[in-house]
Amino acid sequence: MLKKIRIALAVIFFTGITLLLLDITGALHLWLGWMAKIQFLPAVMAVNLGVIIVLCLLTLVFGRVYCSVICPLGVMQDGIARIRVNALRRKKNRRPYQYKKEIKWLRYGVWAVFVAALIAGIQPLVALLAPYSAFGRIVSSLFQPVYIWINNLFAGIAEHAGSYAFYGKEVWLRSLPVLLVAIGTLVLVGVLAWTGGRTYCNAVCPIGTTLSFLSRFAMFRPVIDKDKCKNCKVCEHNCKASCINIQEHKIDYSRCVDCFNCIEDCKFGALRYRFAWKRSNSSVPEGTSEGTDTGRRAFMTGTAVLLTSTLVDAQEKKLDGGYAEIMDKKVPERTVPVTPFGSKSVKDFYDRCTACQLCVAACPNDVLRPSGSLERFMQPEMSYERGYCRPECVRCSEVCPSGAILGISKEQKTEYRVGIAHVNRDLCIVETQGTTCGNCARKCPIGAISMVRINPEDPDSLLRPSVIEEKCIGCGACENLCPARPISAITVDGRRDHLNA
Amino acid sequence: MDRRDFLKISGAGAVALGTAACAPKKNAPAAEEPEEMVIRTNPRNGDRVSLLGYGCMRWPMIKDADGNDIIDQDAVNEMVDYAMAHGINYYDTSPAYLRGQSERAAGIALSRYPRDSYYIATKLSNFGDNSREASLQMYQDSFKDLQTDYFDYYLFHSIGRGGIEAFNKRYVDNGMLDFLRGEKEKGRIRNLGFSFHGNQEAFDAFMQKYDSGEIVWDFCQIEMNYVDWKYADGVRNVNADYLYAELDKREIPVVIMEPLLGGRLANVPANVADNFKQREPDSSVASWAFRFVGSYPRILTVLSGMASMDPLIDNVKTFTHFRPMNEEEIEFMLTQAALIKEYPMVNCTDCKYCMPCPWGIDIPGIFKHYNTSITEGTFVHSSEQKNYRKIRNAYLVSYNRAIPTLRQADHCISCGECLMHCPQSIPIPQELMRINRYVEKLKQDTL
Known part of the structure; x- marks a missing residue:
């Protein structure tokens, strides 16, 4: 029964968060947005004390149910492990797991690195290790494209049928390094889950380790009744966390994720999930620290290679003979990153962001994409080659669970001046081609661009754009709609006074 | 009449007879309606022209192996076959149409028929380079592409905008007007005329040339439909009722273009469509527009840019069972025009002359x-x-x-x-x- 409840809840959470990351309509966050907000790391970043306290109490009372139910990466691993277990069962192998000692050096080593990175503000490292961030980049980089392709298939059918229920969305490679890291994460987590169940959660995951500090004192835990136990080891051989030691009749509660498989499996009623504070029997098996750290090294070097890869934009052109060719835009140089409207400052944004990719996946205008720069790796930044931050859209601020992007209304957007446009007269077609234009000024949603005479002496000379510095908020409409290609003649740079506002 | 039509009609007749025997029925189809395309005779030379003409500007395009847009020649051949079989004998093209491919496609489709079974109309479309050399080249290429050694109708393409000056620049200063007159004397051009887009002042100027005997226009091609009849904007384009009256007065044969405004009059606002359907549930919306222009006797032919079989079949039906409009119907049409004008539509006929936009806009x-x-x-x-x-x-x-x-x-x-x-x-x-x-x-x- 407990196992069934666990599985049902896990499926609900997993499906919800996955859908949240896949969604391109922005409709789901209203219903499911809270599922992201109760994730541990985002709650810490948002200093969401309520959630943190509830999660800690939850662990203290029931053990690491968070890892089995709320954490989507944990549930994903259970799914992968289950496939293997079922396959083994068909081969009459009913011993997929066995008790293993805790890999202390790795577990606490990673945890120490994680905490240090968190304190030092090395967010890319935090995002690399945190389970929610890992799941976010796997889904948004690998599964969302598939989701959109399927959606586009429906959109094609809908178009055929004259229905507007579905609309197509272009799939583009937002960042190659992040895609590679996502693949690496999926492979690593997948292999670990396939071979060892919850190895990642109990040897790498810093959130798992954090919760383990509490779970070893949990009020309710699975407890072995030595008198009833026949030492058949069914429980031990089916423990994904490899934390049941039947020889000593002990369970490592720091690693137990309360999946309740053992409770269901024991034919003799020797395992029960019960109130365990009466008789203190928390037994943490001692582990010996071994010298080699190949696993972690391999992981780190693997990603380090990926870090150095360059950002490559998807090159996709639809050519039609009857139309002039339109060159793709290139990313201009930005000295200060442009962060979403709703970010308090550049620093605050990158300090809080867990790089879960929720905002990137949600951005309907293809503005947000994970950064390829080392110090902000995988964390989002804004760029306007494919679209601009439209005045009516605040979707990223609605979905952000970590408080990096505060929830704002579209009216509040103008209160955040995240960037400022600059005109490059050498590229402006008014000057290079002597044609009238002014598209930037016409399309600026807040009227922050004046058109001035190229030659002030000559009242008949053409008009060129000039940015009214105080007004510009950095939405990028001008840059996106500028006819100069591949580099726009008017480009947005992050505001220096937004760096540490 | 082909076999299928015969079966259809005889079948309908049999059904009609059957039901007539059972119950009295209104509007039972007349046993044998005339299945002939309406023919207008050009009073100047006796040309017997079908009232429905084929505009070769909107044929379907497909992609070739290299991804270039090319005309779907198979579809064109099929449509021309149907058109020829149903009496359409006037084909209007231009070196500019369909990215320069229209003449060749028309030539391929039409050359399968005896040259005296159809009339070719094409134009000197020297919009870009209007030097004598380029214009002559364009003229010569038209013969090659259309696989012919004479044109039945040849037009100064789209004059009127820019007035007489623009006309002089394109056709007079480079000597093309005199050249083409010479060609007409040699019999390589049978009728010399112009197509017109512009204001009244420009039109009057061209009529003035006719009145003074400076240029004899054998025919004239104008934009006419029930909306433009009285609701052209008047500033840049002239109302068609004025154009028609002026041409009628001078007994100049009139060729009609844009009878549907690029298809917009086949797809009118819902309330207008309701009004048409209310009166004749079985007539297409487009058929009203064709009947309107076809009802004026000075019209030699009405050009329709039929892009697929459906409009072709529908138009053939309209012009083989042609019913000229009475005064009440004409009034009704003008009321509908007023209703259409209440909508903020753009007066675009999808001719694509503006394309390609240098900045890629569609x-x-x-x-x-x-x-x-x-x-x-x-x-x-x-x-x-x-x-x-x-x-x-x-x-x-x-x-x-x-x-x-x-x-x-x-x-x-x-x-x-x-x-x-x-x-x-x-x-x-x-x-x-x-x-x-x-x-x-x-x-x-x-x-």
Whole structure:
């Protein structure tokens, strides 16, 4: 029964968060947005004390149910492990797991690195290790494209049928390094889950380790009744966390994720999930620290290679003979990153962001994409080659669970001046081609661009754009709609006074 | 009559007879209606021209192996076969149409028939380079592409805008007018005329040349339909009733273009369509427009740019069972024109002369999508409107489907390159801006 409840809840959470990351309509966050907000790391970043306290109490009372139910990466691993277990069962192998000692050096080593990175503000490292961030980049980089392709298939059918229920969305490679890291994460987590169940959660995951500090004192835990136990080891051989030691009749509660498989499996009623504070029997098996750290090294070097890869934009052109060719835009140089409207400052944004990719996946205008720069790796930044931050859209601020992007209304957007446009007269077609234009000024949603005479002496000379510095908020409409290609003649740079506002 | 038509008619007759025997029936089809295409005789030379002419400007394009747009010749051949079989014998093309491929496609399709079984009309479309050399080259190429050694009707293409000066520049100063007159004497051109887009002053000037005997126009091609009859904007284009009256007065044969305004009069706003259907549920909306222009006796032929079999079959039906309009019907049509004019449609006929826009904007596509939204009732007037959310969504989704985002109206920089190409004199950048403002209001939900 407990196992069934666990599985049902896990499926609900997993499906919800996955859908949240896949969604391109922005409709789901209203219903499911809270599922992201109760994730541990985002709650810490948002200093969401309520959630943190509830999660800690939850662990203290029931053990690491968070890892089995709320954490989507944990549930994903259970799914992968289950496939293997079922396959083994068909081969009459009913011993997929066995008790293993805790890999202390790795577990606490990673945890120490994680905490240090968190304190030092090395967010890319935090995002690399945190389970929610890992799941976010796997889904948004690998599964969302598939989701959109399927959606586009429906959109094609809908178009055929004259229905507007579905609309197509272009799939583009937002960042190659992040895609590679996502693949690496999926492979690593997948292999670990396939071979060892919850190895990642109990040897790498810093959130798992954090919760383990509490779970070893949990009020309710699975407890072995030595008198009833026949030492058949069914429980031990089916423990994904490899934390049941039947020889000593002990369970490592720091690693137990309360999946309740053992409770269901024991034919003799020797395992029960019960109130365990009466008789203190928390037994943490001692582990010996071994010298080699190949696993972690391999992981780190693997990603380090990926870090150095360059950002490559998807090159996709639809050519039609009857139309002039339109060159793709290139990313201009930005000295200060442009962060979403709703970010308090550049620093605050990158300090809080867990790089879960929720905002990137949600951005309907293809503005947000994970950064390829080392110090902000995988964390989002804004760029306007494919679209601009439209005045009516605040979707990223609605979905952000970590408080990096505060929830704002579209009216509040103008209160955040995240960037400022600059005109490059050498590229402006008014000057290079002597044609009238002014598209930037016409399309600026807040009227922050004046058109001035190229030659002030000559009242008949053409008009060129000039940015009214105080007004510009950095939405990028001008840059996106500028006819100069591949580099726009008017480009947005992050505001220096937004760096540490 | 082919076998299928015979079966259809005889079958219908049998059914009619059967039902007539059972119960008295109104409007039982007459046993044998005339199945002949209406023929008009050119009073000047006795040419027997079908009242429905084929405009070769809107044939379907497909992609070739290299991804280039080419005319779907198989489809063209099929349609020309049907047209020839049903008596259509006037084919109007131009070296400029369909990215320069129309003449060749017409030549391929028509050369399969005896040359004296159809009339060819083509034009000197020297819009770009109007030097004598380029113009002569264009003239010579037309013979080659159309696989003929004479043109039945040859036109100075789209004159009127820019008045006499523009005409002089394109045809007089380079000596082409005299050259073409010489060609006519040699019999390589049988009728020399012009197609007109412009204001009244320009038209009067061309009539003046005729009256003074300076140039004898053998025929004249004008834009005429029930909307332009009285509702041309008057500033840039003349009302068709004026044009027709002036030509009629001088007994100049008239060829009609844009009887449907580029298809817009086949797809009219819902209330107007209702009015047509109310009167004749079985007649197509387009057939009303054709009957309107066909009812004027000075019309030699009505050009329709039939792009597929469906409109071709429907038009053949209209012109083989042709019923001229009476005065009451003409009045009714003018009332409908007034209703149509109440909608903020763009007067684009999808001729694509403005394309390619140097900045990549799909100008006719944007106008077409906008106009369609109006006629199909997916145009939003205010957020108070019934079904506002649904209609708004439909407009925005269909806009992105119809036009790639990079070719949408918001990328227009108002350079004005298109302005001089538009025969309808549409202020294209302003109209694009107007549509973009509308789209922005929809997107921002501030309508």
